[in-house]
Amino acid sequence: MAHEExxxxxxxxxxxxxxxxxxxxxxxxxxxxxDSTRIRIMCALxxxxxxxxxxADIVGMEQSTVSxxxxxxxxxxxxxxRREGKQSYYSLEDxxxxxxxxxxxxxxxx
Amino acid sequence: MAHEExxxxxxxxxxxxxxxxxxxxxxxxxxxxxDSTRIRIMCALxxxxxxxxxxADIVGMEQSTVSxxxxxxxxxxxxxxRREGKQSYYSLEDxxxxxxxxxxxxxxxx
DNA sequence: TGAACGTATGAACAAGTGTTCATACGATAC
DNA sequence: GTATCGTATGAACACTTGTTCATACGTTCA
Numbered sequence: 001m002a003h004e005e006x007x008x009x010x011x012x013x014x015x016x017x018x019x020x021x022x023x024x025x026x027x028x029x030x031x032x033x034x035d036s037t038r039i040r041i042m043c044a045l046x047x048x049x050x051x052x053x054x055x056a057d058i059v060g061m062e063q064s065t066v067s068x069x070x071x072x073x074x075x076x077x078x079x080x081x082r083r084e085g086k087q088s089y090y091s092l093e094d095x096x097x098x099x100x101x102x103x104x105x106x107x108x109x110x
Numbered sequence: 111m112a113h114e115e116x117x118x119x120x121x122x123x124x125x126x127x128x129x130x131x132x133x134x135x136x137x138x139x140x141x142x143x144x145d146s147t148r149i150r151i152m153c154a155l156x157x158x159x160x161x162x163x164x165x166a167d168i169v170g171m172e173q174s175t176v177s178x179x180x181x182x183x184x185x186x187x188x189x190x191x192r193r194e195g196k197q198s199y200y201s202l203e204d205x206x207x208x209x210x211x212x213x214x215x216x217x218x219x220x
Numbered sequence: 221t222g223a224a225c226g227t228a229t230g231a232a233c234a235a236g237t238g239t240t241c242a243t244a245c246g247a248t249a250c
Numbered sequence: 251g252t253a254t255c256g257t258a259t260g261a262a263c264a265c266t267t268g269t270t271c272a273t274a275c276g277t278t279c280a
Contacts (some may be wrong), residue, residue: 010167013154017168018215023153025218026211027146033144034141035238036134043133044123052257057120058127065239067258077217086247086256096217100210105128107133107187109208145268162227175269179230196226196277 032076033100038069039059045079046098049091142186143210147171148179155189156208159201 017023032038040059044050050058056066070090073079078097082089092098122137127133142148150169154160160168166176180200183189188207202208 006164006167009164010161010169011190013157013160013164013168016157017150017153020150022215023149024146027144029214029218030140030149031144034137034144036137037238039133040127040130043127046224047123047126050119053255054116054119054123056193057116063257064241064259068238075195083257085120085265088252088257093113093179094217096213098233100213100217103206103210103213104136104139105132107204107210108132108139147268163225171237172270173227174229174271178268182227193227193277196224 003033027042029076032072032078033104037065038073039101041066041073042078042092042097042101045090045092046101049082049089051087051089053087055090139186142182142188143214145179147175147213148183151176151179151183152188152200152202152207152211155200155202156211159192159199161197163197165200 033042037059041055044055046057051065052070053063055070056063059066070079070081073090074081077093079090080093082091120201143152146204147169151165154165154168162176162180163173165180166173180189180191184191187203189200190203192201
């Protein structure tokens, strides 16, 4: 490939890409989906809101582990909390999550 | 919450969830999206197939870094290679990727 | 043949991440 | 008040991950 052509292609693609900050944010967003514990927590929440100890039982991990991961999910606006007495009930923030989840499933089941 | 009710909920949710192996695979799949270098590589490939050195220039990283990451993308069937002379041209495997990408964008731009 | 180029890969290192333990906090029940 | 329960959080640790350097491989061209 000629150097000139190479430079043109690089410039062209660079122009059409979203700005770098957005792509870094996007990576951080997907990072949240990239852990099996968090994926299982989100999956459990597809059905209904759940307390922390319920989630811990479902995924078979320590309460503190689940609590730490719920914090991560909260920070990326993937879940919301509702307090009721001693318990915290978590639920999914919106239905984007379920769609992204399903698209991922489609891909790996090919 | 009564112990009985707790147990029922846990059993119920467990039944409705995909099996654990699938969810682990899914996490591994999303893990690939969770790195800014890989995200930028995929994003660059939305337009057209590109050689390794072009990609390196676009994302502003070493050729070996890009090569390592392309290997990861290949292993998860996200990109495919076509060799032509000294060059390797990479392109996206399918259009799921772009859709997942766009859904992620939608979420963070809210 | 040898040199130059594009690419792939292994080793090494730094940085990041997930889990557990211990503990603190807040609310309820006694 | 104290005890108990559910939850949150900090520290410590092992483990994973991304990048770079050095180098090897394969192809083209002289």
